[in-house]
Amino acid sequence: MKKVPERRCVICYESKPKKDLIRIVKPKDEGVSVDLTGKKAGRGAYICNSLECLEKAEKSNRFAKVFETEVDKKIYLELRDLIGSK
Numbered sequence: 001m002k003k004v005p006e007r008r009c010v011i012c013y014e015s016k017p018k019k020d021l022i023r024i025v026k027p028k029d030e031g032v033s034v035d036l037t038g039k040k041a042g043r044g045a046y047i048c049n050s051l052e053c054l055e056k057a058e059k060s061n062r063f064a065k066v067f068e069t070e071v072d073k074k075i076y077l078e079l080r081d082l083i084g085s086k
C-alpha cells in the first residue's frame with residue numbers, strides 16, 4: 001500500500017497529506033516566503049489550508065518563532081489570499 005506523505009501543521013499540530021497544507025520556507029540567505037512548489041530548499045514549516053490556522057498563526061506571529069527570525073507581515077496576507085482562493 002502506498003503511503004501518502006504527511007506533514008504536521010505548526011499551528012494545530014495535526015498531521016495531514018502534504019496537498020492539504022501550505023509550505024512556508026526560510027532559505028539560508030533569504031527571508032521567509034510562501035513556497036508554492038513545495039520544493040524550495042531551506043527550512044520548511046507547514047500550515048493547514050485553513051483560515052482558522054492562519055488567524056492563529058498571525059495572532060501569535062508563529063512563523064517568527066518557528067524560524068527564529070523576523071517575518072514580514074505580507075506572508076500572512078499572501079497566505080490569506082491563497083487560502084481564500086482554494
Ligand SMILES: [Zn+2]
Pocket residue numbers: 009010011012013014047048053
Ligand atoms: Zn492547522
